[in-house]
Amino acid sequence: MATKVYMDYAATTPVKKEVLDSMIPYYTEKYGNPSSVYSLGRESRKTIDESREKIANILGANPKEIYFTSGGSEADNWAIKAVAMANKDKGNHIITSKIEHHAVLHTCEYLEKHGFEVTYLDVDEYGMVDLEQLKKSITDKTILISIMFANNEIGTIQPIKEIGQIAREKGVYFHTDAVQAVGNVKIDVNELNIDMMSMSAHKIYGPKGIGALYIKKGVKIDPHIHGGAQERKRRAGTENVAGIVGFAKAMELAYENLEEHISKLTKLRDKLINDVKNKIDYVRLNGHPEKRLPGNASFCIEFIEGEALLLNLDMAGIAASSGSACTSGSLDPSHVLMAIGLPHEIAHGSLRLTLGDFTTEKDVDYVVEKLVEIVDRLRQMSPLYEK
Amino acid sequence: MATKVYMDYAATTPVKKEVLDSMIPYYTEKYGNPSSVYSLGRESRKTIDESREKIANILGANPKEIYFTSGGSEADNWAIKAVAMANKDKGNHIITSKIEHHAVLHTCEYLEKHGFEVTYLDVDEYGMVDLEQLKKSITDKTILISIMFANNEIGTIQPIKEIGQIAREKGVYFHTDAVQAVGNVKIDVNELNIDMMSMSAHKIYGPKGIGALYIKKGVKIDPHIHGGAQERKRRAGTENVAGIVGFAKAMELAYENLEEHISKLTKLRDKLINDVKNKIDYVRLNGHPEKRLPGNASFCIEFIEGEALLLNLDMAGIAASSGSACTSGSLDPSHVLMAIGLPHEIAHGSLRLTLGDFTTEKDVDYVVEKLVEIVDRLRQMSPLYEK
Amino acid sequence: MYSEKVMDHFTNPRNVGEIKNADGIGEVGNPKCGDIMKMYLKIEDGVITDVKFKTFGCGAAIATSSMATELVKGKTIEEALKVTNKRVAEELGGLPSAKLHCSLLAEQAIKAALLDYAKKNNIEIEELKDFDPNEDPHHH
Amino acid sequence: MYSEKVMDHFTNPRNVGEIKNADGIGEVGNPKCGDIMKMYLKIEDGVITDVKFKTFGCGAAIATSSMATELVKGKTIEEALKVTNKRVAEELGGLPSAKLHCSLLAEQAIKAALLDYAKKNNIEIEELKDFDPNEDPHHH
Ligand SMILES: Cc1ncc(COP(=O)(O)O)c(C=O)c1O
Ligand SMILES: Cc1ncc(COP(=O)(O)O)c(C=O)c1O
Ligand code: FES
Ligand code: FES
Structure with missing residues (x-):
């Protein structure tokens, strides 16, 4: 797609x-x-x-x-x-x-x-x-x-x-x-x-x-x-x-336009972070709550794996990235996620959404909507997720 | 210009x-x-x-x-x-x-x-x-x-x-x-x-x-x-x-189009070399007479200096290069011209004309015409040239 | 990256879920390595009549789980034991080399489920004598 | 790269040529270094009435020769001796730093010509006591 x-x-x-x-x-x-x-x-x-x-x-x-x-x-x-x-x-x-x-x-x-x-x-x-x-x-x-x-x-x-x-x-x-x-x-x-x-x-x-x-x-x-x-x-x-x-x-x-760029991205990013946190359980934000790049929203979504998530997002027309080891077919997840103390299984479920000058509020809404669906579907087939 | x-x-x-x-x-x-x-x-x-x-x-x-x-x-x-x-x-x-x-x-x-x-x-x-x-x-x-x-x-x-x-x-x-x-x-x-x-x-x-x-x-x-x-x-x-x-x-x-490219350039280059040699005295071709790049014509023009030549050519709308030391304001002329055994004063008068896919016969004629004029003018003011 | 067949099985995985009162359950992998596969078998008269799976892992892991369940469904235990990771990968039209280990997981999950069935029913399956379901396929 | 003034003097150099029966002739530089300057002076009653030059060298060398001849023409010997390379470069609106040595050449050519004039006429010019026209300006 x-x-x-x-x-x-x-x-x-x-x-x-x-x-x-x-x-x-x-x-x-x-x-x-x-x-x-x-x-x-x-x-x-x-x-x-x-x-x-x-x-x-x-x-x-x-x-x-x-x-x-x-x-x-x-x-x-x-x-x-x-x-x-x-x-x-x-x-x-x-x-x-x-x-x-x-x-x-x-x-x-x-x-x-x-x-x-x-x-x-x-x-x-x-x-x-x-x-x-x-x-x-x-x-x-x-x-x-x-x-x-x-x-x-x-x-x-x-x-x-x-x-x-x-x-x-x-x-x-x-x-x-x-x-x-x-x-x-x-x-x-x-x-x-x-x-x-x-x-x-x-x-x-x-x-x-x-x-x-x-x-x-x-x-x-x-x-x-x-x-x-x-x-x-x-x-x-x-x-x-x-x-x-x-x-x-x-x-x-x-x-x-630095000021404008920062304030626009920060607003969109915070909306994205809040919406994801409100609509998906077992999610955590990676990185510093305030001292972070204006366009960066990095999550760990428990019980699912990053590559499977990215492929599903791609099929919904969404381009995102992950620090999961499976993305590269290697054994260890991203050294950054390891360094901030995340356990392997949680680091595997990482999702990085980064926003930029062409991102709109509608984009954020679309991503949240699709993400909720996909996470739900992948959790349904996860042996780690028990409702 | x-x-x-x-x-x-x-x-x-x-x-x-x-x-x-x-x-x-x-x-x-x-x-x-x-x-x-x-x-x-x-x-x-x-x-x-x-x-x-x-x-x-x-x-x-x-x-x-x-x-x-x-x-x-x-x-x-x-x-x-x-x-x-x-x-x-x-x-x-x-x-x-x-x-x-x-x-x-x-x-x-x-x-x-x-x-x-x-x-x-x-x-x-x-x-x-x-x-x-x-x-x-x-x-x-x-x-x-x-x-x-x-x-x-x-x-x-x-x-x-x-x-x-x-x-x-x-x-x-x-x-x-x-x-x-x-x-x-x-x-x-x-x-x-x-x-x-x-x-x-x-x-x-x-x-x-x-x-x-x-x-x-x-x-x-x-x-x-x-x-x-x-x-x-x-x-x-x-x-x-x-x-x-x-x-x-x-x-x-x-x-x-390699063959075509080579034969076209070789023809133009040889015309350039011959015309320069016929119309200007005290000129020598640098490099191998046959085993040379199809578009390369490198000369030493005695009694004049490369940078002065290039500036004059530039004023006539011609882009060329030289291995003269004066081009860079340094003391020694190009190591290549030294290595083929040229004396300093001759290496200083080097001129490289390199042809390419957009070069025409008219271009060659124009360059030769201007070069003859410029060389003559510069030799007039050279203390080394005695008619 | 992935073949069409892999993407098909990844997008519409067959036999996802659990079987209540399964006759054999196998779980392999390790969340530390980012992949876990759980396989449920229903076996009647030596024939696998139903199979379901749950997988935590990459696209290849999910697709191979799905393909593996298709390949063993309706088969005898002997036939199911012949479903190797190579076979699963082939049926999927190939896998990127970095992802071959994921297909090993599917082979092992089936074997682990059959071993569980054998133990519960006091049967000895010759082919599984040396099989260790806790071995990490990543380190092969 | 070069100022407009440099380009003007390079394109239309003033006073190019030789003076038959010149009163003083100076030649400095060395073709090995790629630059030679030859300066001809006509001197009457201690005043430089005519001056010509020939130069083998870069754009800056030609422009500084031209400018230097302009600066000494009509001047007394004393005044001419005050035409330094700095002065020539300034009058030209500056030179790229890699080209400053070329302006030294002009200063030296004038001095060499004056020295020649002094010798021919058995005059002693105090300022030229230590001047050596064969010194290579490149190595200053
Ligand atoms: C923090 C950081 N450093 C270095 C690089 C490498 O930059 P480049 O891709 O231009 O080589 C990147 C991006 O890839 C980066 O995010
Ligand atoms: C023979 C040769 N080698 C190397 C180079 C350097 O190539 P580049 O300018 O792409 O670094 C050039 C051209 O500048 C060249 O002519
Ligand atoms: S499950 Fe980790 S690479 Fe496939
Ligand atoms: S004369 Fe050689 S750099 Fe000016």
Whole structure:
């Protein structure tokens, strides 16, 4: 069935019309290589500079601190691996949390195989890291703290400013994966004490395959891709000009109407959460009740399994996601749901509904209606559910 | 002045209409994340699979051997660094050539700082590597040979099959940077004994920011970006679906009409070369007279300097490039022109004109006409030129 | 991802439910692994006259439960014992490789129910001598 | 990349050429570095009455040669010696930082020509006592 209601904005978003329109000329008539000296090339260079400036201004950064990458995963990999490599004479210890995106976790695991030590901080039942545990974990071998801004599964927003403060006091670099926070939270990198920050365009109505790493001036970090002189010799490769333009446009749109976006999404999300809780029993909300992304509603629905739920929702034209292990055919449910202390069988029944700029109240009503039916049907065939 | 004649196809190409048309739906209605289980996501997954298959078929590869990257530079970095890391217990020696793209050279230099040894093979006056020197350079510590398929500045095409044969006989991996060869040469990876091959879409009328690395089944190589399970867990990050579709479409178009493309370009190129040689004295052709890319005409024009030439051409609406040091304000002219044995002062007068699918005979005539005028004017003010 | 046949059995699973006074009941799997299958058999004169199931698990788990019940219904115990996970997967037009273990669950649930029947009736079923219903199919 | 003024002087360079029987000729730079500048001066009663140049080099090198000739034409030797590369770059509305060394070339070419004039006429110019026209401006 064709998708009637898209409720997976945290997975990716459609490209907004204004964004696509801004990109098209850079595929067709304005195709010059930004490294070329002739006018067609200089025009591309100028466009990249302007895009970089737009993004920097929104984040309170200097344009020279914004480095374009192919997305959030590359930005995470770069920040962590290249700070580790560049500072290994200072120390070999990295601190992160148990609920990071795999782009951070698997990178840390890779570094563990190459002589680095990693502390994975616990989180509480709401997904919050403990600042005291963080402080205690810092040793004189610690070179980097990497804690995500907002979690992609349960939506919890961390106390970034305080974490940055602790890092700065101890002279340790602080990287944050802000892929989910960008476009949903006001961010000033200096105010929040951030040294490096990962971003991705396709989560904010921009194109897939483009993102950026903010690197504060003075941070000691190796280049990520060697080659041409692009991105101030730190990330070689002919620039994805159209992608960069689209990313900047998406940022502009997101921050032009941030307040409105947040209040609209928060209202819809709260309605969704309340309706689900009122109409379905044995449901719990995952993540922090207040400190959460405006569009994130993450549930555990007991006695049923996530993949079966998603397939049924799909058949009703609803796009959603789950942290169930069965979604990937693997054994363990999402590490995030495990980290907030959910038992396996409950984590298996997780459902993530994420709302976005095109979500309407009617969509919410439709999803709740269908969800009630489907949950009922699946519970009827569940050996765990006894009325 | 607006560009009237684009003769820098080796730098980048405009995106063809058919290519752009194939991409647009993946920005708008078909925006699903390929990792999602619902129909919108499965559709994206299917599209990626089909694109991978198309590209693999053209190259005689298995679809599972094609890994999408953000471009040629990333592919080069991945191949070299990750083979080095994965095979360092076997050896620490890498062989490459002096005329590689910076994405290969700077990566090798980086590895030299981290305990690897690199042999940079010489080339002859035409830019050809010497197979005997290659054979002699292989030791039992050699783990990788990386030699480019075709050179981006002077267009010389290397004896890839023979290099691959030598590598295979010695049990050494063979990587080739085929960014310039793809779309201009028929390539069968098995026939040519290639283990890894870098590609980039924006050189063949596809979008910037997408490319691929061919990795033959069985090659021992580390993942490049850690994170999600994309690209068979070897290159994480939400896929650039539109980019992948555009890349596949561009490959399809390129190989549908390869013969025609080659014969058309070769004819125009030879006309250009002959006209320039006939109308301007003290000019030499760089690169191999026959074994060269169909669209590449690289000259050295004595007594004048490349940047001044490019600026004048730009004012006449002509987009071209040069390996002159002055183009970048650096001291040394292109390493490629140095490697083929040109003296500094001659390398400074280099001019690369590269032709493509939209080049006409009229374009060639216009460029020759303007070039004659400009060279004359610049020579008038050159202290080196004495009539 | 899933074949049409899988989706059909997942959407309209056959024989869902419980049998009051079943002659054999088998439960396999483990909620920790995210999948539990419970199988109810009615057996008369060595023939499975009725079968029902309840399943907590993914689409493949539900579809294989459904298909397995269809395959054993009306069959003798001997015939039912020949319903392997491979057979169930084949009848469904194949399963993604990550989902093959789910079909093992269905095979085991039937065996567990037959074992229960055998125990209750003091019968010895040769083929089930070494069968352990508590073994975790995920770790095969 | 280049200012309008630079492009103007690059496109229409002033005073290109040679002066037969020049009173002072200076040549600096090195073709190995990709830039050579040759400056011809006509000097009467301590005043530069005519000046011409030839340059092998980038856009900035040509523009700075042109601007430098304009700045010294009609000036006394003392005034000409005050035409620094900074001054030339400023008059051109600035240069990209990678191109600043090209403006040094112009300053040096003038000095070299004045030195040549001084030598030919057995004059001592105090300011040029330590000047070495063969020094490579790239390595400053
Ligand atoms: C031979 C060669 N290798 C690598 C590259 C780099 O490719 P990309 O710009 O896609 O990173 C280029 C072009 O810039 C090239 O010509
Ligand atoms: C928190 C977080 N980090 C990183 C990523 C990876 O970003 P990308 O898909 O652009 O590589 C994502 C999304 O997939 C994410 O949600
Ligand atoms: S029941 Fe878990 S993957 Fe099928
Ligand atoms: S003369 Fe070489 S950079 Fe200006």
